[in-house]
Amino acid sequence: MRNKNKPSLNMLTIGPVKRWLLMGLFAILVTSCDDFVEIDPPNDQLTGVVVFDDATTVNAALIHIYTGLRDQALVNGGLSGISFLLGLYTDELDLYSTTLPDARQFYDNALLPSNNSVQDLWGNGYNLIHATNAIIEGLEGSTALPQDDRDHFLGEAHLLRAFTHLYLTGLFGELPYLETTDYVANSEAEKEEVHSVFSKVIADLERAKTLLPMNAGSEKVRPDRWTASAILARVHLYNGQWEQAWAEAIDIITNGSYSLNTNLEQVFLNDSPETLWQFSVGSTGANTYEGHTFIFTSGPPPTTALSDHLMGAFEEEDARKVQWIASITDGTDTWYHPNKYRLNTNSGTTQEQSIVIRLAELYLIASEAQAHLGNLYEALNYLNPIRERAGLAPLGMMGQSDLLDAIQQERRVELFTEHGHRFFDLKRTERANSELSDTKPNWEARDMQLPLPESEILLNPNLLPQNEGY
Incomplete structure (x- = not known):
């Protein structure tokens, strides 16, 4: 999965999973002013399996994901987040700007598979899913962390993976539920029916419940x-x-x-x-x-x-x-x-x-x-x-x-x-058609889900068929 404005999973998964974490941690430690927690991991520990053997560096990797959710991905509060976009898409918001063509498509219920905001919702979401998978795989292979720390971090990662997939399937319907960082597997992943995605979301959340602190x-x-x-x-x-x-x-x-x-x-x-x-x-x-x-x-x-x-x-x-x-x-x-x-x-x-x-x-x-x-x-x-x-x-x-x-x-x-x-x-x-067809002139039954990004279908034809009506 790849968004044209973000690194592809191919870029993120060349070499060991630790390479991605090292890059993410370096970005956090050098450029981020985030204050989820105070962190100051020693630079000489950001190598190899030590990333997963030290609570401070694993914690920093998780902060990287929370920062992505807050700043870029699905639930961010900005113009690329669903509070804004779905407010326009339904009947909560009116659009006044004339310089936001992607938002205009949401407001007019005239989305195209090439819409940049649609591609960002998908791409940013799957990039964060990849990040959680990297953490899960690394922690499952770690034996040095205290059990309480390992469980806590694994619980957060399983919750974040479920949370992101839940929003993605709500937007796009059938889609892959990715549980690995394997690039070949992910690049060829097939869509799953929504009930299957829900089942895996539930399984991840149930696992999180057993691992997270009260x-x-x-x-x-x-x-x-x-x-x-x-x-x-x-x-x-x-x-x-x-x-x-x-x-x-x-x-x-x-x-x-x-x-x-x-x-x-x-x-x-x-x-x-x-x-x-x-x-x-x-x-x-x-x-x-x-x-x-x-x-x-x-x-x-x-x-x-x-x-x-x-x-x-x-x-x-x-x-x-x-x-x-x-x-x-x-x-x-x-x-x-x-x-x-x-x-x-x-x-x-x-x-x-x-x-x-x-x-x-x-x-x-x-x-x-x-x-x-x-x-x-x-x-x-x-x-x-x-x-x-x-x-x-x-x-x-x-x-x-x-x-x-x-x-x-x-x-x-x-x-x-x-x-x-x-x-x-x-x-x-199942009220969307009856409640929005009168208030949104261009609303159609197809609008119950967004189009799959055309850039992703070109990369992975297994995502076909495109959502009906697009």
């Missing part, structure tokens, strides 16, 4: 056992495995050290008790890429603004419409932008970090799972706390179909512009 630190910038359980809850929900989704979600809600933040203004601060996992920032006082992407201070918007369709989805009394959305006017027209993250400049002391998973999603997963299982009263017990926090009246008893609709509505206004939840929810519930 608590990876108060800053929540590294995933722990609860993070693995939260992603498992999401996967089981997507897979229609309601009992398993409920079990994972309720375990976190009941036994985890997390709580819903009753103050909407504080939900997205870096010390929120609601956060399970967030990305560390790149330098002292820095905040989120989402702030740079979505906040604007004068109209018309330079890049994007919230759509009328999303604004109209909020109930009149919903406090999220006030606390999580800001309005900008030029005296004649008014535009709105997400205000979950409120800082787009250095603030001296970091106040906001990009949240990957938060407890509110687990409440909504628990509610939906119970609704599907027919336990409607129990479902309301996990839906209503989200509503009540937003200043809305709790919902009373209703039929199963109406309750499932209410849960999807709540997910829409709770999770907007957070890593493509709207797209994935419409896709898995």
Whole structure:
């Protein structure tokens, strides 16, 4: 797999796997200002198997992956991340910029297999998968690390591999699940059906749960056992495995050290008790890429603004419409932008970090799972706390179909512009065509998945056939 703007896997895998790690570590130690943790590995140890025999260097290699997720790959908060791109692709965002042709294709639902953003989503994702595979292979061959360190690092790598594959299959459908750094095998890898990808995602996450510590630190910038359980809850929900989704979600809600933040203004601060996992920032006082992407201070918007369709989805009394959305006017027209993250400049002391998973999603997963299982009263017990926090009246008893609709509505206004939840929810519930065909003039059934990048098909014809409609 290769993205034209990134090193190919051929470049990354010539020679021993350690060569890749050495290159990645050198880049981190020389040029990165990352502060996930303080690291200062001795240069004379960055050779051979010592990379995998020293906790400091393995840790630095993992930081390299987290940095890639935060800055470049699928869930980054910038213009190449899915919060922006899928917000345009569905009905959350309107595009105002005239200088972003790739984003325009997303907004117009007119994607081509040559779209650079599509190629980046695929290429950056698979490059990070390759990196996790390199770490897994190296650690499995290491005997010098203390067992606790080895297990912790392996758990993180398995979680990261599952996490990345989960987003890729959500975007592209059938695709290869890569579990090796072998270039020949990867360059000829065939697509797997989505249920097979899900099964391997689940297996990786179950392995991660057995290996990760219960608590990876108060800053929540590294995933722990609860993070693995939260992603498992999401996967089981997507897979229609309601009992398993409920079990994972309720375990976190009941036994985890997390709580819903009753103050909407504080939900997205870096010390929120609601956060399970967030990305560390790149330098002292820095905040989120989402702030740079979505906040604007004068109209018309330079890049994007919230759509009328999303604004109209909020109930009149919903406090999220006030606390999580800001309005900008030029005296004649008014535009709105997400205000979950409120800082787009250095603030001296970091106040906001990009949240990957938060407890509110687990409440909504628990509610939906119970609704599907027919336990409607129990479902309301996990839906209503989200509503009540937003200043809305709790919902009373209703039929199963109406309750499932209410849960999807709540997910829409709770999770907007957070890593493509709207797209994935419409896709898995088979509502995309009915809900987007009226609001998005060019929406077609094919748009349920993105086209496979043409550059990848040229490199690996086993990826054929192209996704239907492209």
